[in-house]
Amino acid sequence: MDILKLFLATGLMGKFILLFLFGMSIISWYYIFLNFFRLRGFEGSLSKILEEVERLPSLRSTNTRFLASGNAEISELLEKLNQFIVKAGENESLRLDEVYELARIEKEALILRLAQGLGYLATCASTAPFIGLFGTVWGIMKAFHDIGLKGSASLATVAPGIAEALINTAMGLFVAIPASMAYNYFVLKRENLAKLLDLFVQRFTLK
16 A cells, blocks of 8 residues: 555545644653653653662761762652751751652652653543544545545445545554553553652651
């Protein structure tokens, strides 16, 4: 099947819908690859840090500099946690549970920054099939319009409109299915990382 010939055979509205869906697909795949490699790298760094934390007898500021040398986000979190612990040591009114709550706030802020474009992926997953459906309806309308103009319902008359309808349907699904799968995967991955970070914060504030 020659995709280029199918694209050239569609009408102006069909081309516009296909190009629009193609643009949505490019951006969604950008976010898919970006989040996949970023979350995988973050998870690997966090797992190594948790192993180091379990082995260290205490977590003074001098001991934590080497822990997150490979990850800027975790390094920033460690620096803020150290600041909270130092303030707790200087200010007796700042209790351990307050330090832990401050650490949880920083952890939640990090989780929110971790995955990018999840809203866009959710939008693609929910709207792309309907955009493709609009192209389907438009192609069928074109087929009936051609029947009315030529007064014939032969295959040569209806084929261009039906082909335009089907290719728009396929393109809408091509955009929506990967976006939906990626969105669900990244949401679950982010929840797992949030639990790991919560465990890390607990270990850090207690040592």
